[in-house]
Amino acid sequence: MGRHTWARDAEALFAASRRGVITVAHLESLGVPQRTSYRRCHPGRPWQRLLPGVILLRTGEPTRRQLIEGALLYCGDQAVITGLESCRRQGLRRPAVPGEPLHLLLPAHLKTTSSGYVLVERTTRMPAPVRIDGLPLAPAVRSVLDECRRLTERAPVRALLAEAVQQLEVAPADLSTELENGSTRGSALPRAALQEIAHGARSAAEAEAMALVRRTGLPDPLWNFVLHDEQGRYVATPDAWWDEVALAWEIDSFEFHFGQPGYAATLARNNRYAAAGVSVVQTVPSQLRTEPRAVVAHLVSAYRAAAARPRPPVRLAS
Known part of the structure; x- marks a missing residue:
């Protein structure tokens, strides 16, 4: 030209x-x-x-997409997109937030620095990129933990890790391995959240619930075990279960349990609990954050009431 x-x-x-x-x-x-x-x-x-x-x-x-192309041109051919942008493009259902930085990885020897909306992280552990729609993305495991290391509060870390396990089908063991192999900077919160997920939490809400249970003084419940009645018929898979008193705790929210078909399924589940004589406490995720003392008090009262009545003949699936 x-x-x-x-x-x-x-x-x-x-x-x-x-x-x-x-x-x-x-x-x-x-x-x-x-x-x-x-x-x-x-x-x-x-x-x-x-x-x-x-x-x-x-x-x-x-x-x-134009912002992403600009970031890649600014950072050069060796840049790899990580963090939330990479997670979304690999299946995470979470909308972008205005002002959210675009996180890119670069080899440690390069001198490019963060600018504008671009957060540049230079690293000696450059991942082999996954290419989706022509964009170089860090693998989902790396992308999730790169974002978690930047977060400073427990709840967002729990939420992101739980979403990654549910939506991106990332194995908790792979997250743990990547966490061990990567930088120790910012690893304390994701490490604690991964322990909660490894103990059975299927969602961010359940991870928060696990932390809250420790404040009740009650025995540790079992998480996400299948419950049958005395005839061997399926009753439910309670989020938390105190087997010694047959008390179930359900964290009910479609926001976290994406697979639930709806309100009718919740009613049917509660009817099965009632038919089997099982006491159940229902909590929505927002209560875990806004009313933790009330949730603790409700659990303690329900546990004492369940302990005072004859235990119904229900059992965990073997």
């Missing part, structure tokens, strides 16, 4: 870009002087600057 041809052939210029995103260096090779590229990014002009040396050939809000 000649030095001034680009001004008359915007289509060809766009075709040389990645979804409208292009570097200033590439523009210069096409005949667009650097000073012209940056001048056309001034307010009221037709382009915009996404990152140092990276231009979007249009105004208006960039799409998520």
Whole structure:
């Protein structure tokens, strides 16, 4: 493209870009002087600057894919996307949050630093990328833990790990192995959450429930075991079960138990509990966070009431 041809052939210029995103260096090779590229990014002009040396050939809000292409152009060919963006593109059902950074991994010897919406992490443990829709993604196990290491509160870490196990079908053992092999920075919270998941928590809510049970002073319950009545018929798979008094605890929320078919299934389950003579406490996840003392008191009262009556003839599946 000649030095001034680009001004008359915007289509060809766009075709040389990645979804409208292009570097200033590439523009210069096409005949667009650097000073012209940056001048056309001034307010009221037709382009915009996404990152140092990276231009979007249009105004208006960039799409998520254009932001990603800009980040990859900024970081170079060895960059790998990790964190939440990588998790979403591998199946995590969690919407992007405005202002959420795009986390990229780069080999440790490179000097590129974080800028704008791009969080750059240089590492000696570069993963082999998984390519989805043309994008280089860190494997799901690495992506999940790279995000967890950045979090500073227990609840979001629990939620992300539980979602990864449920939605991405990531094995807890693989998460533990990656955690052991990776940096120790920020590993304490995911390590504790993984222990809860390994003990039977299928969701973030159940992991929170496990932590709350320790405040009750009650014996440790069993988690997610199948319960039968005296005829051997299926009753339920309670989230928590105190076998010595036949008390079930259910954390009822479609938000966490994606496989439940709905309200009718919950009613049917509760009817089976009633027919088998089982006491059941029902809690929604929000109560675990907003009313922990009330939940503890309710569990303790229910346990004492269950202990005061004859135990019904139910048993755990062998």
